[in-house]
Each structure stands twice: as structure tokens, then as C-alpha cells.
Amino acid sequence: MKLNLQGIADRQKWEEKGYHLPQYDVKKMAEATKANPFWIHFGAGNLFRAFHANVVQGMLDRGELDRGLIVAEGFDPEIIEKMYVPHDNLGIAVTLKSDGTIAKTVVGSVAEAIPLDTSRETSYRRLKEIFQKNSLQMATFTITEKGYSLTDGKGEPLPDAAADFAAGPEKPASYMGKVASLLYARFQAGRLPIAMVSTDNCSHNGDKLYAAVAAFAEKWEKNGKAEAGFAAYIRSGQVSFTWSMIDKITPRPDASVEELLRKDGVEDLDPAVTSKNTYVAPFVNAEETEYLVIEDAFPNGRPELEKGGLMFTNRETVDKVERMKVCTCLNPLHTCLAIFGCLLGYRKISDEMNDPELKKLVEAVGYTEGLPVVTDPGILNPKEFIDRVLKIRIPNPFMPDTPQRIATDTSQKLAIRFGETVKAYAASETLDVASLKLIPLVFAGWLRYLMAVDDEGNSFQLNPDPFLETVCPYVAGWSLEAPGTSAEAEAVLRPVLENQKIFGADLYGLGLAEKVCGYFQELSAGKGAVRRTLRKYAG
Numbered sequence: 090m091k092l093n094l095q096g097i098a099d100r101q102k103w104e105e106k107g108y109h110l111p112q113y114d115v116k117k118m119a120e121a122t123k124a125n126p127f128w129i130h131f132g133a134g135n136l137f138r139a140f141h142a143n144v145v146q147g148m149l150d151r152g153e154l155d156r157g158l159i160v161a162e163g164f165d166p167e168i169i170e171k172m173y174v175p176h177d178n179l180g181i182a183v184t185l186k187s188d189g190t191i192a193k194t195v196v197g198s199v200a201e202a203i204p205l206d207t208s209r210e211t212s213y214r215r216l217k218e219i220f221q222k223n224s225l226q227m228a229t230f231t232i233t234e235k236g237y238s239l240t241d242g243k244g245e246p247l248p249d250a251a252a253d254f255a256a257g258p259e260k261p262a263s264y265m266g267k268v269a270s271l272l273y274a275r276f277q278a279g280r281l282p283i284a285m286v287s288t289d290n291c292s293h294n295g296d297k298l299y300a301a302v303a304a305f306a307e308k309w310e311k312n313g314k315a316e317a318g319f320a321a322y323i324r325s326g327q328v329s330f331t332w333s334m335i336d337k338i339t340p341r342p343d344a345s346v347e348e349l350l351r352k353d354g355v356e357d358l359d360p361a362v363t364s365k366n367t368y369v370a371p372f373v374n375a376e377e378t379e380y381l382v383i384e385d386a387f388p389n390g391r392p393e394l395e396k397g398g399l400m401f402t403n404r405e406t407v408d409k410v411e412r413m414k415v416c417t418c419l420n421p422l423h424t425c426l427a428i429f430g431c432l433l434g435y436r437k438i439s440d441e442m443n444d445p446e447l448k449k450l451v452e453a454v455g456y457t458e459g460l461p462v463v464t465d466p467g468i469l470n471p472k473e474f475i476d477r478v479l480k481i482r483i484p485n486p487f488m489p490d491t492p493q494r495i496a497t498d499t500s501q502k503l504a505i506r507f508g509e510t511v512k513a514y515a516a517s518e519t520l521d522v523a524s525l526k527l528i529p530l531v532f533a534g535w536l537r538y539l540m541a542v543d544d545e546g547n548s549f550q551l552n553p554d555p556f557l558e559t560v561c562p563y564v565a566g567w568s569l570e571a572p573g574t575s576a577e578a579e580a581v582l583r584p585v586l587e588n589q590k591i592f593g594a595d596l597y598g599l600g601l602a603e604k605v606c607g608y609f610q611e612l613s614a615g616k617g618a619v620r621r622t623l624r625k626y627a628g
């Protein structure tokens with residue numbers, strides 16, 4: 090069973106093994122999409138394939154859409170070369186339900202997969218052509234939070250972005266420069282409207298995308314590299330930068346799922362870790378729960394994506410729903426389990442929920458410290474949401490999610506996942522920031538994680554993070570064998586703890602920095618200290 094158009098032509102073979110195949114003519118769909126694309130997505134990674142592409146597949150199956158998606162990959166072209174091209178853009182989406190049942194879907198909704206690389210002339214020309222089409226209504230993104238950044242860990246401009254500011258939209262090298270150049274093509278084609286929809290896990294994600302694109306538009310216009318009016322077009326509402334909340338736990342492709350598909354007879358399933366560290370395979374594995382809530386601002390219209398389960402609402406509600414999920418009810422709990430899971434040698438998130446201290450830790454961070462500052466968004470109930478996260482979704486033993494995946498880029502996530510709660514306590518008239526005990530413990534846990542030594546004293550590989558070079562040197566002199574005092578910890582950690590970009594709040598001003606240093610000292614006081622500290626404060 091080969092995963093390509095010829096391979097799935099023998100439908101019976103696949104269907105007998107329980108695979109749901111496209112119920113539409115994939116070639117016809119691709120032709121119609123290429124002629125009149127309505128949706129382009131940036132970031133051809135796992136979440137896109139498990140969520141966006143799968144939603145469109147369902148709508149195509151039911152005849153609710155007549156065209157599919159185009160995907161552009163501007164950071165890691167290997168994803169397209171290794172996983173899209175050899176499989177005619179087909180992928181297998183494996184849904185691992187909490188009752189142990191599994192759904193296997195061959196997703197055929199991706200009509201074109203194009204590298205976003207200005208040095209590949211044909212691809213870049215094609216992307217410009219797509220952006221010049223009247224039919225294009227929306228561009229979505231899953232490019233990780235750092236994908237929107239124009240500066241490095243020290244706040245210095247990234248060299249690519251700085252060079253692109255000066256050089257103009259002709260051949261940009263930076264990701265956001267490339268996106269801005271495509272919008273410039275759309276501007277030149279008649280100032281056509283479009284919705285730019287970040288679906289990354291960052292707060293006010295649309296503002297991040299807007300800030301980056303607007304920076305290019307303004308610089309280019311100022312430098313005489315873009316026609317007058319481009320910056321105004323970006324600001325005008327003709328181009329919207331909607332906010333969104335996205336939720337679907339999508340672990341990296343797992344060997345157990347690969348084995349399952351292989352046993353069915355599916356060939357050529359080998360996963361790969363690309364040179365840019367993306368974990369890819371011809372299949373994706375994810376949970377069944379999914380939410381995509383988007384601010385309903387689509388200046389060129391949109392199909393009825395509600396039929397695919399997407400929710401559309403106003404910006405204020407997206408904000409509340411996103412804060413509920415990212416700042417309290419899911420992602421902070423994930424980060425707790427990621428940090429302590431790496432320190433305690435766990436390889437599976439669901440196993441951590443069987444660890445009494447870790448379970449208590451996340452329950453306290455979520456229910457006790459987080460929930461009091463959550464505003465009910467109205468469209469999803471926070472208590473029901475967190476109950477489902479902690480009782481069904483994260484403990485789902487069939488989900489092969491790992492602390493190591495979630496521990497990636499933690500420096501970029503602490504501010505939003507915990508800093509907002511800290512700030513809300515500080516601003517509250519009824520809550521006392523000094524009562525926060527476990528969020529500071531997670532901050533200390535991350536500093537302890539940066540030592541890259543687990544609780545048994547074995548070294549482990551830190552997960553990629555753009556700030557590692559900036560922050561690791563602060564803990565480099567600290568050792569489990571000769572732990573210092575908490576005052577000594579404070580002396581070395583002060584520059585990190587003062588960095589509000591990392592923690593999202595003024596930990597010194599709020600009196601939390603000393604608490605973090607004390608915990609760090611306890612967590613690093615020899616082998617087994619992480620367990621002892623958890624038992625003391627969360628047990």
C-alpha cells in the first residue's frame with residue numbers, strides 16, 4: 090500500500106484496513122484549487138496536516154467545499170521534499186481517541202505544496218501569482234512563535250530581517266520579509282483584500298503577524314523600495330490580521346503509530362528529523378479534540394468554515410478564549426509537565442499524570458492559582474475545559490506526547506503561559522501575588538532544567554530554544570555536587586530573573602524573584618532534590 094495517488098486508486102485495499110479515503114476526485118479538486126485558490130497556509134508541519142488540512146478534507150468529503158488548500162513552507166523545505174512530494178501531497182491523519190479507538194484518514198486536501206524561498210524562482214513566482222488572485226480569501230500560519238520575531242534574544246535585529254529592510258521586497262531572505270513581499274504583490278495587483286490569520290499559540294497572535302509585516306511595509310516605503318500606499322494598505326483593514334485560538338494536541342509522529350500503519354501494509358513510512366529539527370513522517374498523530382476560534386474579520390469573505398467545526402466570533406471573545414487556554418487551562422500545565430518531566434526522566438506526558446506529585450502540581454497550577462483570574466469567554470466554559478484537559482486529554486494513554494516536544498522554546502512561552510497570571514494577581518484587589526507558590530516553582534524548575542542534568546545526576550540534551558545561548562551561561566557554574574545558598578543563587582540568576590521578556594512580569598518588583606531563587610537552590614541541592622522539593626511543595 091503506497092501512499093500516493095496511484096496507491097490509493099486501489100480503494101478497496103485501504104478501506105478494508107479501515108482507512109477513510111477522500112470522497113472527492115483529488116485531481117479535480119487540485120485543478121480547481123490551483124485555478125482559484127481561496128486558502129493558503131504557511132508552515133507545512135504536523136499541526137497543519139492534522140488540523141487545517143483534515144478539516145478541509147471533511148468539508149470536501151461532504152461537498153461543503155469544492156476547493157482545497159495550498160501550503161507554503163518558508164523555513165524548512167525538507168518537509169516538502171521528504172513528505173509532500175513523494176506522496177503526491179497526501180498524508181495519513183491518525184486520530185488517537187481517549188477510548189482507545191483509532192481513526193485513520195488519508196488526507197488529500199492539499200492541492201499544492203510550495204517552498205517559500207525567493208531563490209527558487211518558479212516557486213516564488215507561483216506564490217506571487219497566488220497572492221495576486223482575486224479568489225484568495227485567507228492565509229493561515231503555524232510557524233511557531235519565533236517565526237514572527239524580527240529580533241534575537243538580546244533584542245538585536247535579526248540579520249536577515251535587517252538586510253531585507255534595506256533591500257526591499259524583490260528577494261527577501263527573512264520569513265516575515267517574504268510574507269510581506271507576497272502582500273506587496275497583492276497590493277500591486279489592485280490592493281486586493283485578504284485575511285491574514287495566525288493560528289500559532291501566542292497571545293494576540295494577529296498582532297504579532299501585523300507588527301512584523303507592518304515593519305517591512307513601513308521601512309520599504311520609507312526607503313523608496315515600495316510604492317507609496319503599501320503601508321497604508323497593510324493598516325487599512327483591506328488586510329485583516331485576525332486573532333485566533335487554536336487547540337489540538339498534536340505530538341510528533343510516533344514509532345508506535347508508524348508500526349500500526351506498517352502492520353496494515355502501508356509502505357515507505359520512515360519518519361525523519363530534518364536538518365532544521367522538524368519531526369516529520371508521511372503520517373501525523375493527534376487527539377480527537379480540536380478547537381479553532383477565529384475573529385470574524387475576513388475582508389474578502391470566507392466559506393462557511395463553521396461547517397467544519399471552526400468557530401467565528403469577535404476579537405474580545407477570541408482574546409478571552411485564548412487567554413483561558415494558553416494562560417491557564419492547557420498550555421501552562423503542559424509546560425509544568427514538560428520541565429519536570431525532562432528532569433524526572435519521563436518520555437510520555439500521560440505517564441506523568443500517574444505521578445502523584447506531578448498530578449498535584451498541575452492541578453494546583455491550573456485550578457488553584459490559574460482559574461481565579463480566568464474570565465469566562467462565554468463560548469467555552471473554563472471549568473469544563475480544564476476538567477477535560479486534566480481528566481481526559483493529557484492523561485490519554487494512547488497519545489504519544491512527550492515532555493521533550495513541549496519543552497522546546499520554553500523561554501518564549503513562560504511569559505504568556507504564566508506571566509499573565511502573575512500580572513493579573515498583581516493587578517487584583519482581592520488576590521495576593523505573594524500567595525502564588527507553584528508558578529514560581531515552575532520558573533525555578535525551568536532554571537534547574539537549563540542545567541541539563543536530570544534528578545539522578547545524568548546529563549540530558551536541552552531542547553532547542555532561541556535563548557539558550559543567552560540564559561544557559563547563568564546556570565553553568567552551578568552543580569548538584571556543590572550547591573550554593575539561595576543568596577548565591579540570587580547573585581547568579583538576577584540578570585535572567587530581571588528579564589521581563591522571558592517571565593512576562595517584574596519578578597523583583599512583585600517580590601517573587603527571591604522565592605524563585607529559594608526554590609532553585611532547593612531543586613539543585615544534590616541528586617533527588619527535584620523529587621524532594623516537589624514532595625514538599627506539591628505533595
Ligand SMILES: NC(=O)c1ccc[n+]([C@@H]2O[C@H](COP(=O)([O-])OP(=O)(O)OC[C@H]3O[C@@H](n4cnc5c(N)ncnc54)[C@H](O)[C@@H]3O)[C@@H](O)[C@H]2O)c1
Nearest residue numbers: 132133134135136164165231232233236289290337338339
Ligand atoms: N502541535 C500542537 O499540539 C499544537 C497545537 C496548537 C498550536 N500549535 C502551534 O503550531 C505551531 C507548530 O506546531 P507543529 O506541531 O506544526 O510543529 P512542527 O514542528 O510540526 O512544525 C513547525 C512548523 O513551523 C515552521 N518553523 C519552525 N521554526 C520556524 C521559524 N523560526 N520561522 C518560520 N517557521 C518556522 C516549520 O518549518 C514547520 O512548518 C506551534 O509552535 C504552536 O504555536 C501546535
Ligand SMILES: O=P(O)(O)OC[C@@H](O)[C@@H](O)[C@H](O)[C@H](O)CO
Nearest residue numbers: 290335336337338339420423495
Ligand atoms: O506548540 P508549542 O510549542 O507552542 O507548545 C507545546 C504544546 O503545549 C502545544 O503544542 C499544545 O499541544 C497545544 O497548544 C494544544 O492545543
